[in-house]
Amino acid sequence: QSALTQPASVSGSPGQSITISCTGSASDVGSLNYVSWFHFRPGTAPKLIIYEVSNRPSGVSDRFSGSKSANTASLTISGLQAEDEGDYFCSSYTTATTVLFGEGTTLTVL
Amino acid sequence: QVQLVQSGAEVKTPGASVKISCKASGYSLNTHCMHWVRQARGQGLQWMGILDPSLVRPTLAERFQGRITLTRDTSTNTVYMELSGLTSADTAVYFCARSKLRFMEKDVWGHGTTVTVSS
Numbered sequence A: 001q002s003a004l005t006q007p008a009s010v011s012g013s014p015g016q017s018i019t020i021s022c023t024g025s026a027s028d029v030g031s032l033n034y035v036s037w038f039h040f041r042p043g044t045a046p047k048l049i050i051y052e053v054s055n056r057p058s059g060v061s062d063r064f065s066g067s068k069s070a071n072t073a074s075l076t077i078s079g080l081q082a083e084d085e086g087d088y089f090c091s092s093y094t095t096a097t098t099v100l101f102g103e104g105t106t107l108t109v110l
Numbered sequence B: 001q002v003q004l005v006q007s008g009a010e011v012k013t014p015g016a017s018v019k020i021s022c023k024a025s026g027y028s029l030n031t032h033c034m035h036w037v038r039q040a041r042g043q044g045l046q047w048m049g050i051l052d053p054s055l056v057r058p059t060l061a062e063r064f065q066g067r068i069t070l071t072r073d074t075s076t077n078t079v080y081m082e083l084s085g086l087t088s089a090d091t092a093v094y095f096c097a098r099s100k101l102r103f104m105e106k107d108v109w110g111h112g113t114t115v116t117v118s119s
Helices: none
Strands: A009-011 A018-023 A036-041 A048-049 A064-069 A072-077 A087-095 A099-101 A103-107 B003-006 B009-010 B018-025 B032-038 B045-053 B068-073 B080-085 B092-099 B104-111 B111-115
Touching: A009 A018, A018 A048, A018 A064, A018 A087, A018 A103, A036 A064, A036 A072, A036 B104, A048 B080, A048 B104, A072 A087, A087 B045, A099 B045, B003 B092, B003 B104, B009 B018, B018 B092, B032 B068, B045 B068, B080 B092
Parallel strands: A009 A103, B009 B111
Antiparallel strands: A018 A072, A036 A048, A036 A087, A064 A072, A087 A099, A087 A103, B003 B018, B018 B080, B032 B045, B032 B092, B068 B080, B092 B104, B092 B111
């Protein structure tokens, strides 16, 4: 199974909004609502920021939001802050009962 | 406090095996699944497999079948991932991550264990 497709990098200035896409197929993103997003930063354990397409875990800022259309899920971060920098990965459960991850997107706050 | 504490970095020669531990605290392994995920330098995440306490056998990603062994020790609340036949392509950071059910979100992750394969 191929990885989910994400842009390699995105950037934005503090206060701006950015959106990261995650494209899969009808066997994963397109047919299941088990899409998650994770934030990776050096020196810290990865952090879950969105689950089941658009739900935020307790403690995650409402600046983070998720959505899905057809085979593509999206993560939007509004009001960018320096602490948002890092790598973002999407993940989807598949109809084959396996898990796929995205290739990862590096966010730079200018 | 729920956390996953992984074993330390490993350096292995090609052809060797590595066994990484992931000790869970703040909850019981019997109540959650445990995934293993790896990230090679500069690359995306690869899902390796899952230990589901409701199933007898782990579910493994096809690319790792025959090389990976996932086990758990309920007496110490620790899971293990052993990868054999190491090559330089296995140089990566390996993570354990839990989920309530196999299809649900991975809500707690370990910090990762770096495995370097070099002659």
